[in-house]
Amino acid sequence: MTEPSPAELPVRRLTLDDLPACLDLAEDRGWQREEHKWRLLLSVGQGYGIDAPDRPGGLLAAFVLTPYGTRPDGSAEYTCVSMVLVAERRARQGLGRRMMRHAIAESGSAVPFLTATPNGRPLYEELGFRDVGSLVFLSGTFTGEHPPPSGTSVRAATAADLPAVLALDAVAFGTDRTELLTRLPSFASRFVVAENGAGDLTGFAAAWPNPTVTIVGPVVADDLATARALTADLCTRAEGPVRFDVDTRHEELHDWLRTHGLDGDYRCSLMIRSADDLPGDIGRRFAPYSVALG
Structure with missing residues (x-):
């Protein structure tokens, strides 16, 4: 037949x-x-x-x-x-x-966007998607540590932190992700926040289990030093190897991760259709929740 x-x-x-x-x-x-x-x-x-x-x-x-x-x-x-x-x-x-x-x-x-593998990219281009950035997948055993900036502390997140997490993420991601972020405590193996001496939240990050590695993401922070501190906390507490999907626009973070044990050269393209760019502030968005979620 x-x-x-x-x-x-x-x-x-x-x-x-x-x-x-x-x-x-x-x-x-x-x-x-x-x-x-x-x-x-x-x-x-x-x-x-x-x-x-x-x-x-x-x-x-x-x-x-x-x-x-x-x-x-x-x-x-x-x-x-x-x-x-x-x-x-x-x-x-x-x-x-x-x-x-x-x-x-x-x-x-709605404006559709995606993370494209090299094999999928030609089809997406044919359908009107265009490149707005790229991610490099780095993995390995993290070998370093990074203390928080002066006056900043990193701790486990609590339910009371959620309003501040949502507010910071709305700026970084550029649109509302409440439903996704409220699932982060149950999805992640560790969920942490950074706060300054005044008690203001300056970043948050999480790590979650995949079959062979612990994936770090999302990482959202006011600055690079805070992003490093959040990342170091998650990576040093993870069991086994970790993976960090780093945006190539964050060159300093990329180099720091490589210096501290992570490696890799597999790249995917960030692509969007019917808009000029992804929303939000890339200066605060250091790692996606997942490449399947942005």
Whole structure:
């Protein structure tokens, strides 16, 4: 029997019940089975997928769309497109393009952005996305430490810190991420804040578990010294190797991480469609929550 063309395969919304199928699809393409991250993505965002006609319960393709901010009409300001996957056996048949066109359509008036692998970048460029930056994935065993700036302390975050965390993040990220950040205490293995002598919050950061490393992110701070102090606290307390996805615009942080045991040269592109740049203040945004979330 002739297999249906990509245009004939319906795209449906995914739920947490589809988590095993998402993990199987990721593994099919050589990705890790990142259950912890997928569970968060399918909770704060909306997953979409195409069922596999030849494998009941399986998926041929998938992606996740995470909305940020709210306009007066109730629509999102931005959407982050992530986890764009097509089963190996149906690669290069137009399913990736089909899924991305669906993501753009579902974004509506919101501005879509994403982190593109080198393989995915040509398709995204064809669909109108443009580069606005890049990330380098660094990993290894952290070998240094960095004391907080004079008058600043780093400590574990508490529920009372959340309003100040949300306020700082709104400036750094440029739009509201309340739903995502309120899940950080349960998602992260460690969640810390920095505060000055007056008790004002000057930064926050978290680390969370992945199958083979502890990922550091987000890291949001008023300055580089505070970002280093937050990062050092998380990295020195992590069990095993850590990974830090550093924006190449933060050259000093990049060099400091390499000096203290982290290494790597894999790069991804930050891309956006229908806008000039990502919102927020890159001077305060030192590491993403995840490359799948911005």
